[in-house]
Amino acid sequence: MEEFIAGRTEDRNREMAPKEKFSKLFEELKSCSVSEQKEKIKEMNRLMEEMNKEELKYVCTTELFNKIDQMIEEEKLTMENAILLLKHMGYCNMLLNMINLSFMDSSLSLGFVKMIVKEDKKKEERNEKLLTELCECYLLFNVGTSSQLISVCVPCLLKASLKKDENEEAQKEKEMALLALCNMNVYNKVEIALYLNEIKEIIQYHQKHRNLTRLAYQSAWGFLMTEFFNDKSLEEVITNELHFAREVESELDGLMQSVDWKKKEEEMEKTERKAMNIISRWIRSICHYFYSCHLWNEECVELISRIVDVLLASRDNHSEIGEEYIQSFIVVAKNGAVIFDVLLKSGAIDAAFEEIQRRTLNRVMTSEILRFFHLISMRLKEKEDGEMEEAKRKELKRKIFEKMEEEGFEDIITSFFEKFSYIFANHDVFIYL
Template sequence: MSRINGVDHDEEEEEEEEEEFKTELTEKFSKLPDELECCNENDQKQNIEEMNGLMEEMDKKELRSVSTIKNFDKIEIMIEKKKMPIENAILLMKRIGCWIAMNHMWIRGFEESSLYKVLEKMIVDTEKKKEEKNEKLLVDLLECYLMLYVNYISEELVVICLPCLLKAASNKEGNEETQKEVEMALLALSRINNWIKLPEEFVFNEIKEIIKYHQECGNLTQLAYQCAWEFFINGLYYEEKLESVVDELHFVREAQSEMNELKKCIDCEKKEHEKEKERNEMKEELILIGWLEVLEIYLSSCNSRNEKIIEVVRSIIQVLRAVKDNHGDIYRQCIQSLGTAARNRDIQIDGLLKSGAVDVFLEKVQQITIEDSNAFSCLEFFVALSRRLKRNTNDEIEEAKRKAAKTEFEVAATTKVRKKE
């Protein structure tokens, strides 16, 4: 789910009746939480891994339907009654949170569950233990909390989570286990939205170093690198220095390079309903959507040189043309990102023309059918452009009137002076 200035971009999906939606996957999943209470510690882990395997195969609608208040409340009750060790509870929450975060979703079920407040309290209590503080436990709790929850985060929790997770994300060891830990920390940080004001020293200095080190040494996974940029751009969203900093770190070039690599791994010819949901390909699709979301955030705030914007828009168009309507979520995010560019008054309209964005939407409009879920977004693109053109025309008329009035005043004043002479 993409959020620009606090606006959800999949509100219609959020309004669906979650618990009424059932498939074979969700039916299997719904039986497993009840079995956790009757298992010993090792069997619980095996059960959790089975749940994770099911979530790997789920689409957004299925994930949302199993991420219910009821299921989150069950986890809280098992923790409270000591029917599940905290290590297993964290493993379960991380598994659920990871897939929710990777699918860019906001799940109301967690926010409205008893687990939400319990997890907040555990974080604060763990942080207060200055001498005996378990930093690994604190990192785990924060990752669960942020991956499951992306709405309002209190200032108290921001102060706790930033130094803790950035320290975890800064680990430069090259082994696979460390890479996974860094990936989880950055995935959690990427969930902090751009309307939450963050202390600049954390966003600007530490994450910048993480990105620079990866560009030199290549220590991050594909997902971790995308998440690092998402957190960085969200954190500096309202700062004037955003564009100069992302230019310094070659953001556009890096995004293009990463998306090109991801495109190679995705079979763009298979139809979405025919394609097997292979684990790696699904993950790469989600990372690619993540890059498109980051580019959308950039396009919503930038006022940079026109040629830089043309590069960004062209890279999105290349992805759009590659997927050829066969990867619905990727295609929708491309359309959405280009629509954001059309609405940004600081992006010149002639730049959109030169990039080929208008041509893409003209082609799409000619193919629109009543059933096409992207029809509204395509038409909205032209509405945004027409409003901006009308505003520009009105501005030009007002400017012409102002100049005419000024000229008339100057002529009258000059005439008056001459008469006096």
């Protein structure tokens, strides 16, 4: 009889959705031994890897974080086990490119701030591993961070990322540290000059030894490119010393080969979904670069060509990636330093023409491509300084409008320009970069 009941219970558990299994296991943590807690948390972490965004939002609530804080306070959950759960929870949120504000609204967030400050003040006696993990947990969930915590967390996580060990566990730890650093946004004022040597060393060491995972490498660049958005003096280092465009072009090429683009997301293997998420994560860094870059070279053309490849490969089953990547064309078109020959040579204009003629094109992509065309039209109507530059502009304008006429778009673009100009002049319209 007992075996029958146990079997029925096991069947019911199998029928439960991952988010429901997660909640059930979480409630069981209070009455478990430390070792039992650890095993249950490992299962909870596995379940989170199966969840989509909506399911992860369902479990990652302010209420859950408050309960974790209370369990730590009442010594019903060890700090080691709490960190094991929270780090993976933050990792899964980041991998799905989620912004989760629930942690910031919880008592656990304040508790972590106090623990980080307290551990940092210990100086020689402090537990470096604990401090690193506390910083990781905090930054993985917090898009806004105080200058006091930045001065503690940034050097701590960079130090952890600089370790040269290349075994699987060390790679995972470096990935986590860099992923946490990458989560800071452009409003977090980091004095990058204090940390430039460290992040350069991390990137250059990987370029030579390939010691980071693809996600960790993307995150290292993500941290640096966020600071580039605020500090344009980094351009020479990023473009000519670290070769951002060349490196991203190579990374996107490798990631694209890891994905069977004929599959829909639900049909993909776990490794394929992760590769897709990393491809998606690159777009913010690419846009930051194109927005601020004035040192255009052949590497930039190759990068835009690779973005065209991503756009075309993703259009049938993963159009949301195409929607993200068309943003980079828009940013390029808005960059006053860009000669439009770059967009012709890279295939970006051809790809936009090809995309907008597809019958299955959705409203978002249509809007983004029309904005791209509109920006080109506006830029081509601008006057250039000097007879030589003006002559180049006119020749380029002739080439582009010939292509538009060839594709049947010349009258349409002119019409868009007139209508958009009227709308922008007479209505309060917000244009997203």
